[in-house]
Amino acid sequence: MAECRLALSPADEERLRLLLLKEILAQPAQRIAAVWPLAGEVDLRPLCHAVSETGRQVLLPETTPKGSPLVFRRWTPACPMIAGRFGTSHPEGEIEVPDLVLVPFLAFDRFGYRLGYGGGYYDRTLAALDVPAIGFGFAGQQVDSVPTGPYDVPLKTIVTERGIIRADLPKPL
Numbered sequence: 001m002a003e004c005r006l007a008l009s010p011a012d013e014e015r016l017r018l019l020l021l022k023e024i025l026a027q028p029a030q031r032i033a034a035v036w037p038l039a040g041e042v043d044l045r046p047l048c049h050a051v052s053e054t055g056r057q058v059l060l061p062e063t064t065p066k067g068s069p070l071v072f073r074r075w076t077p078a079c080p081m082i083a084g085r086f087g088t089s090h091p092e093g094e095i096e097v098p099d100l101v102l103v104p105f106l107a108f109d110r111f112g113y114r115l116g117y118g119g120g121y122y123d124r125t126l127a128a129l130d131v132p133a134i135g136f137g138f139a140g141q142q143v144d145s146v147p148t149g150p151y152d153v154p155l156k157t158i159v160t161e162r163g164i165i166r167a168d169l170p171k172p173l
């Protein structure tokens with residue numbers, strides 16, 4: 001899946017960002033948690049700038065020690081990024097609670113389940129926050145069924161370059 005993600009063209013990536021921006025702006029959320037890209041991931045940095053220009057706040061996760069939920073810090077276009085755990089980077093801004101969380105993944109299924117990097121960060125974070133979440137990734141990252149565990153929090157909405165997937169059906173056993 002990490003390799004498949006690399007196959008996306010710049011035009012597809014731009015299309016994904018546009019659809020995601022539209023979906024974000026259709027919601028009343030004012031503090032939007034995005035992500036700063038790791039190698040090979042969709043690059044949301046242009047989206048961070050676009051959201052910030054609308055006057056809404058952009059927050060980015062700080063990778064906490066394994067076993068803790070993420071914390072989110074205020075980002076602005078001028079702010080420096082600091083190196084954090086596992087090659088992630090985060091801003092030094094104030095810690096804030098988002099009212100919408102954008103969620104990255106390696107793979108997803110039509111029921112909204114996702115496979116991440118195995119840290120359990122987003123599952124812990126979404127369990128603790130109870131805020132709406134939007135997954136984002138390429139259509140090619142969809143699989144028939146992601147293996148699930150008791151802590152997996154399914155996403156209701158997933159945006160790909162091909163459109164929006166409303167994944168609110170229960171997953172059959």
Ligand SMILES: Nc1nc2c(c(=O)[nH]1)N(C=O)[C@@H](CNc1ccc(C(=O)N[C@@H](CCC(=O)O)C(=O)O)cc1)CN2
Pocket residue numbers: 035036037038041061062063070086087088104105116117118119120121122
């Ligand atoms: N851009 C981006 N930021 C993000 C995430 C993400 O998926 N993408 N996260 C999504 O959760 C969190 C960071 N999650 C991570 C979870 C585990 C590992 C990790 O364990 N990396 C090891 C390799 C595996 C291992 O040794 O267990 C490493 O880099 O050595 C890295 C990041 C928060 N920030």
Ligand SMILES: Nc1ncnc2c1ncn2[C@@H]1O[C@H](COP(=O)(O)OP(=O)(O)OP(=O)(O)O)[C@@H](O)[C@H]1O
Pocket residue numbers: 114115116117118119120121122123124127149151152
């Ligand atoms: N709310 C929670 N409380 C306790 N443990 C949890 C919670 N959420 C996840 N975990 C544990 O975290 C570990 C990793 O979870 P999982 O494999 O689902 O990670 P992931 O979703 O792929 O990673 P990430 O969210 O970091 O991208 C699992 O052992 C899981 O049981």
